[in-house]
Amino acid sequence: GVAIDPAGVIYITDAGGAALRVCRFNNSPDSTVGGTVTTLAGGSSAGLVDGSLERALLNRPAGVAVARDGMIVVADTGNKLVRAVVGENRQQGAPLTSEAITMLRSTAEQMRRAGEPRWPYDPPVRPREIAATFGEIRGLLSSDPAESMGPWFHNGLDVPGGYGETVRLLRAERILRPLSVTSVDTARERIRFPLLGYAHLRVGRHADDREFSDERFIIGRDAAGRVARVRVRRGARFAAGDAIGTLNNQNHVHLIAGPAGAEMNALAALELPNVKDTVAPTIELNGVRLFDREWKEFQSIASTVTAVAERGPKTGPVAVQSDVRIVVQAYDQMDGNAIRRRLGLYRLGYQILNLDGTPVPQFAEPLMTISFENLPDDSAAVPLVYAEGSQAGYTEKTVFAYIITNTVRDREIREDFWRASTLPPGEYIVRVFAEDFFGNRTTRDVTVQVTASANSAGATS
Known part of the structure; x- marks a missing residue:
């Protein structure tokens, strides 16, 4: 959409960039710059956030208009809302509360009930391996800019298949985006429906790039005959099981559940017949580490040696004080996974216990x-979920190191700590929990010595 205010300022909605842009022309004869384009709101990612222009998020904004009083009105189609840009001191409309946003969004259970039980391939009920799960880190998280890759969250579910295998729709949907197919003729080619996305495809084409005999797909080619664009008409209807493309050289389909900017865990939102997971997560050897606020690792008291059943001797309790960060390095697997496969976890947490196993008052x-x-x-938010060294997807190894003292749930995220100083000095047990989506749980206990002195040797650099 395009709108112009009385001063000649042009407002443009950028649906693909999830932003509201502003164009200003420079009419000065002495200037070498014809004008500027700036972002008024959104642009960092698709989403639904009200507030300051720097913080606000949009989702496929379409129409835009400028009211007589100067208010800018935006049709935020991805969020199914009319949004307004107003001055800070003006009281028009109502800022969205987190409760209101929750009510506007579809839930995973609603999606699951409305869908059909099938996998994205034929036969529809034959279970397939799951190669990556929702929320995993992608790239490499490092404090060294030369090493860091990204990082970002994996926002879907990866289901492997054979090269050129036909990918089929999981539920009936209608195309609403003018440009529903993106990254054409690349490994990331994808098609986006309102509630589901499918990536790593040749959309509307066979493995040899021949077009489907389906008039819903419009394939454009360059002078050399290479696919240059793929369009699907707005309003085109698809039924569950319809072919939408074939797997490209990534050999898996990346399934995205939920509207853009409001993605949800596909394991919860989709009915995948006969999917099975009886394998409990693995907490790696020395996979629980404790740090202070400045990321200096707390150390064990070396003079004490205790015996732990089936694990042999180890050093004594870890001396901690004040604010403590707890990092857990762990991964999951599912039935049918290759031995090398490492999946991300669904839920993590911790509990503080007395040595007799009873919980301390704050951790019932x-x-x-x-x-x-x-x-x-x-x-x-990735660095608030994953600790430095976490990596997956485009790296040689897979490491999931979760900062479980931070809170990451219900679309909210905040940094937090275990306040060890609230307990009397003495020995306690830190018990960590790692769970997968199917309820399999693994725990690990670490004995700690809470010290009261700020000069304790517990934290070392």
């Missing part, structure tokens, strides 16, 4: 701090 129940039903609205 485990505190489940991380839960991947959905993703945080803040696209820069």
